[in-house]
Amino acid sequence: MPTRTFELFFALLALVAIVGVVGLLVARLLAPRSDRAAAVVHTFAGPALPLATLVAATCMAGSLYFSEVAHFIPCTLCWYQRIAMYPLVVILAIAAVRRDHAIRYYVVPLASIGALISLYHYLVEWFPKAETGICSATLPCSLKWFDDVFGFISVPFMALCGFALIISLVTLPSEEIDQ
Amino acid sequence: VSTKSKKPAPRRPAPPGGSSSTKTEAARSNQNAARAPKRRIGGVTIGLIIAAVVVVIAVVAVVATRQSGNTSAGAQTYPVTVTGTALPTMPDSTSTPDPAIGLPAPTLTGQSLFDGSAMKIVPGGGHPTLVVFVAHWCPHCQHEVPLLVQWMNSSQKPADLNVVAVSTANDLSDVNSPASAWLKRENWPTPVMADSSNNTAANAFGLPGYPYLVLLDGNGKVVARTSGEMTLDQVTSFVNGTSK
Numbered sequence: 001m002p003t004r005t006f007e008l009f010f011a012l013l014a015l016v017a018i019v020g021v022v023g024l025l026v027a028r029l030l031a032p033r034s035d036r037a038a039a040v041v042h043t044f045a046g047p048a049l050p051l052a053t054l055v056a057a058t059c060m061a062g063s064l065y066f067s068e069v070a071h072f073i074p075c076t077l078c079w080y081q082r083i084a085m086y087p088l089v090v091i092l093a094i095a096a097v098r099r100d101h102a103i104r105y106y107v108v109p110l111a112s113i114g115a116l117i118s119l120y121h122y123l124v125e126w127f128p129k130a131e132t133g134i135c136s137a138t139l140p141c142s143l144k145w146f147d148d149v150f151g152f153i154s155v156p157f158m159a160l161c162g163f164a165l166i167i168s169l170v171t172l173p174s175e176e177i178d179q
Numbered sequence: 180v181s182t183k184s185k186k187p188a189p190r191r192p193a194p195p196g197g198s199s200s201t202k203t204e205a206a207r208s209n210q211n212a213a214r215a216p217k218r219r220i221g222g223v224t225i226g227l228i229i230a231a232v233v234v235v236i237a238v239v240a241v242v243a244t245r246q247s248g249n250t251s252a253g254a255q256t257y258p259v260t261v262t263g264t265a266l267p268t269m270p271d272s273t274s275t276p277d278p279a280i281g282l283p284a285p286t287l288t289g290q291s292l293f294d295g296s297a298m299k300i301v302p303g304g305g306h307p308t309l310v311v312f313v314a315h316w317c318p319h320c321q322h323e324v325p326l327l328v329q330w331m332n333s334s335q336k337p338a339d340l341n342v343v344a345v346s347t348a349n350d351l352s353d354v355n356s357p358a359s360a361w362l363k364r365e366n367w368p369t370p371v372m373a374d375s376s377n378n379t380a381a382n383a384f385g386l387p388g389y390p391y392l393v394l395l396d397g398n399g400k401v402v403a404r405t406s407g408e409m410t411l412d413q414v415t416s417f418v419n420g421t422s423k
Contacts (some may be wrong), residue, residue: 005240005241005244008240009237009240016232044225046222047225051229054229
């Protein structure tokens with residue numbers, strides 16, 4: 001299957017993630033006044049940890065696909081984002097099995113750091129002079145591996161969506177913690 | 180992370196009249212009891228919705244990319260033969276003297292990026308030559324190429340200067356591909372050699388990054404080398420030997 005198919009697949013997943021982040025944010029804001037919004041929050045709060053695990057695992061799978069199968073070489077900033085994302089898969093999976101919602105205290109800082117790096121990486125892609133005026137012969141972080149998926153979705157953008165959705169999910173109200 | 184005492188809240192309501200139940204716990208349990216069936220259905224429904232969304236996205240991705248297909252752009256890399264001694268790699272630091280200055284540049288024998296016809300880059304011949312190395316995926320090259328085209332079409336370019344480009348680091352799976360379409364779109368006015376898949380030409384000229392400009396004198400010796408984006412005035416200064 002061509003790489004373009006996977007690029008589009010992961011790009012569409014990133015868009016779904018954005019919808020999820022915005023939807024959860026709106027639902028949480030409206031929850032005190034709207035039963036329907038509260039029901040949405042309540043519905044997603046239950047399986048939040050398995051869902052967050054699924055998001056982190058998908059991000060990791062996508063990252064590994066692009067580097068190991070499509071041979072998109074990860075730059076320095078990509079590696080920093082991987083450092084933040086990969087451990088989330090393991091600790092979220094364990095927390096999901098144990099239904100340990102206190103994991104948010106560990107996940108949110110890690111995912112926030114990853115999100116900030118993704119944001120910076122995304123800016124470097126759009127404004128390469130934030131890096132240097134040269135594309136290194138070895139590996140520049142300003143290199144966009146694909147620019148034709150809706151014109152704005154790149155690998156750090158996908159990572160940013162993943163981190164944001166993970167944060168949105170693990171911070172949903174939990175009966176064990178928020179009562 | 181958490182202690183055992185923090186382990187899951189009971190999924191089922193506590194037995195009515197349980198001795199350890201406080202008023203609040205009982206109320207909470209009743210609340211849970213009322214919500215429990217909904218939550219269980221909700222979890223399954225969410226799972227099914229997610230699975231359906233993923234399947235739909237996968238189908239859309241497969242269909243969309245199958246319909247668009249791969250555009251056949253022709254070969255973007257050709258074998259390149261180097262005659263002469265390769266130049267040392269240009270130092271990263273501008274404070275380090277370039278060891279290639281004064282050295283004779285090698286001759287490159289390859290093929291045109293545009294039509295595959297045979298072409299040679301022969302240093303010397305009585306005219307200075309500017310060899311421009313660009314990579315289609317490099318955003319700095321994407322910025323620099325239109326400027327260079329403008330510069331070549333202006334009076335700032337010395338009349339006796341030969342300009343030739345080398346399209347290097349070609350990869351059809353990268354962005355802004357194929358390079359031939361990009362340079363045609365930018366109306367690049369001079370011959371462009373396609374580098375090999377191993378970047379033979381770039382390595383022979385000691386390329387440190389993209390874009391990369393090498394100025395040769397009429398005897399084929401290196402006058403100056405530079406890498407990175409430049410303004411029109413900087414290009415003129417570089418060619419006239421007044422930069423840096």
